[in-house]
Amino acid sequence: MLCINAGDRSARNEQFLHIANRHPCFSTETGVSHGRIHLPVSPACNIRCRFCNRQFNATEYRPGVSAELLKPQDAVALVRRALELCPEITVAGIAGPGDTLATSHALEAFQLIHREFPELINCLSTNGLLLERYADDIAAAGVRTLTVTVNAVDPSVLKNICAYIVVDGIKYEGIEGAEILIAAQKRGIRKAVSLGLLVKINAVLIPEVNGWHIAEIARTVRELGVGIL
Ligand code: SF4
Incomplete structure (x- = not known):
């Protein structure tokens, strides 16, 4: 059980407000005045969500579809150009x-971007399998x-959503893979929170599969120190 004292809570609130004033995902008002750019640089994934349908094409607009894949160097050039056209971009x-930690591309891109634009908020999404490691x-x-x-x-729920995971070249299926992924996510989230990152959880709600389980996810991540689901 995580205990948060008043000092920690006030520091976290301050951190949240500081980010929320510049990150469109964390405040409705900021969504009007600030911009973000998404960079598709991560080609591969290390788990297999049963609903995932990743594609490259320029006609579909939905999560998982990119028109093209950018190299890390191309990503920083794109950010440079985007900031010239739209200085309101803060993220x-x-x-x-794919998953941002399954290959080194996302971290390489962020290192380049951070060197050139240290004032930008770099924002990363991951399935969490390799979060503790990186x-x-x-x-x-x-x-x-x-x-x-x-x-x-709960691994018995997750095995119906995630068919398998791959860690260091070894594939783990079903309940075994689900157990490893859940444990890795918990360790990774705890570590990210301890490093001072503002962590948000996304959950894909699939009514017949995990619809009744979302409250349990919320309780669990709250105990890990996360306040946003
Ligand atoms: S983690 Fe993301 S990219 Fe990987 S299989 Fe799941 S939905 Fe697809």
Whole structure:
């Protein structure tokens, strides 16, 4: 059980307000006055969500679809150009199209962006499988806001959403993979919170599969120190 004292809580509130004033995902007003750019640089994934349908094409507009894949160097050039056209941009985000930590591309892109534009908020989304391993590198690359997708905290539920995971070249299926992923997410979230990152959880609600389980996800991530789901 995580105990948060009044000092910690007030520091967290201050941190949240500081970010919310510049990050469109954290405040409705900021969504009108500030902008963000999403950079598709991560080509591969290390887990297999059963609903995932990643594609490259220029005609579909939905999560998981990118018109093209950017190299890290191209991503920083795109940010440079975007800021010339739209100086209101305060956030550079990488959410895929695969997992951002399954390859080194996202961290390389953020390192380059942070070096050239240290005032930008770098924002990363991940499935959390490798979060604990890379949390220090993530923080060092100027990532201030982190989203972890947690679709279940019970392996018997998660195995129906995630078919398998791959860690260091070894594939784990079904309940075994689900147990490893949940444990890795918990360790990673705890570490990211301890490093001072503002962590938000996304959960994909699939009514018949995890619809009744969302409150349990909320309780679990709250105990890990996260306040936004
Ligand atoms: S983590 Fe994201 S990219 Fe990977 S399989 Fe799941 S939905 Fe698709």
